[in-house]
Amino acid sequence: MIKILNYSEINGANIFSRETSSSGVEDIVSEILRNVKEKKDAALLDYCAQFDGTAPEALEVSPEEIQEAFAAVDNKFVNILKKASENITTFHSCQVRNSFILNECKGVITGQKVVPLDKVGLYVPGGTATYPSSVLMNCLPAKIAGVKEIIMVTPAKYGKINPIILVAAKIAGVDRIFKAGGAQAIAALAYGTETIPKVDKIVGPGNAFVAEAKKQVFGVVDIDMIAGPSEILIVADQTCNAHYIAADMLSQAEHDKMASAVLITDSPELAQTVSLELENQLSLLPREEIARCSIENNGKIIITRDIETAIDMANEIAPEHLELCLDNPFDYLDRIRHAGSVFMGKNCPEALGDYFAGPNHTLPTNGTARFSSPLSVDDFVKKYQYTYYTKSALSKVADDIAYFAEQEGLLAHARSVTVRFDE
């Protein structure tokens, strides 16, 4: 059974914090990185043989393999992938930013240019979880940003990649796909090998080894956030259908045992009925064991005084996913400050956002929504500034700059300006 608590028993900010341990991973990963950096393809192929059952004949996926994948996936799913891509593209296109230029004084120009990254690497996990939605959510913002080359890596168990991953990659516009997974694939993207190009940024989810590898190569290349276990916080009042809420909580709980689903409500009755509904619905799930473990260990129902308090708690918790199961969710929009993705109203299950609506599903976890954002087009561009002054414009501010530099004790700074006016 899920725990039911009163809000006075809760330290809001820590509600989703769980112990994650990855002892030993660090050293294994740093050895893999070192090996691939030195021996490149040779090391990579060795690791493929060791971890994926076989070293692929060619690391790069061929056009024929893509064709075969399309033949193997039913048309209905191809069309759904295309519809989802359209929605994701429409939403993320609003994130595109223009460069700007200022020229308010004679002879003075300053500006900021927005430039897409040259090359981005996209990690796609293999194994039990096959998530074509992640391919769309990670690739499309990069595509919209104008990244020149998007390079995907994914493990090929016994030489094969799940065809729905290949189809999603093609629809999303991935440029090249390589058969490599784990820390070794991250190393290949960070350092480059004879076959796999070095990239500027690596994005995408992965297991503990992949996450550790991304941490270790950060600085050599950029990385996206290291996502923690997934979380949902649902705020609901007594008008809500317990059946729906339990279903939404379980959609989070089935991800993995570390996932966490929390309901905050001002209705003790709703708390009771959701608790019973969870038990009823758990037994219907193929992934019952995982979901039950998540609900029993990390799940909570918290009873608050009123919905205002629940909203305050939501801001303090800064959840990855926030469902406002209320009749008038837009009344509360201005109050929401800290969350990754907000699902407004009673007909907006998180799954709508995981796959389809358009906003990204790569979101800040574990309270980091206080300062982090969902993956977006911004993650695939960078900016630089520029400044132009004519000699006459510089002459008007030269003394001020020199005086400023002198105050900081940097005389060569001052000289670099005044030298232009020495005769």
Added chain:
Amino acid sequence: MIKILNYSEINGANIFSRETSSSGVEDIVSEILRNVKEKKDAALLDYCAQFDGTAPEALEVSPEEIQEAFAAVDNKFVNILKKASENITTFHSCQVRNSFILNECKGVITGQKVVPLDKVGLYVPGGTATYPSSVLMNCLPAKIAGVKEIIMVTPAKYGKINPIILVAAKIAGVDRIFKAGGAQAIAALAYGTETIPKVDKIVGPGNAFVAEAKKQVFGVVDIDMIAGPSEILIVADQTCNAHYIAADMLSQAEHDKMASAVLITDSPELAQTVSLELENQLSLLPREEIARCSIENNGKIIITRDIETAIDMANEIAPEHLELCLDNPFDYLDRIRHAGSVFMGKNCPEALGDYFAGPNHTLPTNGTARFSSPLSVDDFVKKYQYTYYTKSALSKVADDIAYFAEQEGLLAHARSVTVRFDE
């Protein structure tokens, strides 16, 4: 003397890479962080006594101390600080982004809200280098972003803070100032103490201990980039004045011995005259020893075939500062992809940007301009997404979403949608 090399001898991407070692710092810093996290103000005051000569009577700077600082700083400098602030404000105001909302289908709303961070901590170094320009460059973008509270920490040697730092802080709009420096001040901002509030993000430069402390608290709070030693790359042709170029190179070199100034030119004559000019001008500098060490160890003049090649090298190097000392710098703007801040033309010494023109002076170093950006308003906001569907709108896509979820093997995801239409 500075080294003069042919471009064929150069591996562009590594031109600014220098060994930086900070052995031993890690353990010292983690102990300081642990202590301040546990014992809060008490530990902080102990460290102040140990490192700054005295524990201040009150950690927070009082309004009287601010008044005294204004009395101690000459009016001319106050006015220059205000003018610089205006320029920085004008430039950074162009970076402010609007939220957006999409409502293209009946019953479907998606949007992205841009929200300023709640609390930001600003580290300002004490010691020999007193940089009021850093106070302006770090604080003003946060202010423009709408950050609710900007909290500055800076070491007070024997209880005193340099008055120009206090004046700059006040002009830039810092809300509260505390007398604390080093790793212990970073710990106070990351964890909070009885006196110093916990913040969401820490920005600002600092020594090796401060940099290491920022790295270690990253995740608990956000941090800005960890800046490496400063760099300038100057691209110049035979029409340039060697006198000016040498002065610009020395303005970089005087920062510290690790700083690095590199000239790329297609003119062997210019290379020679700049080399001689450097020697002449070095002897004029109060910080000659530092500048000479930087020029001799890290400085270079590279002779290329032509300016096109020089621009290609600049992109490969992705320098922090790039001066295009050319008659027609705007002809090359579209070619520039990777740099922090670009100074266009012959009358745009870097010092103009360090203090005055408006663009930020906190810039990506060591090649990270390939994927990182200058400090900007973006660093002080975060975004969240929201989604609203009516039941009718959800009904139209329910089957597609359920099918998508089934393909990923996540049946509870599918159920969370279909359950709303079971009767």
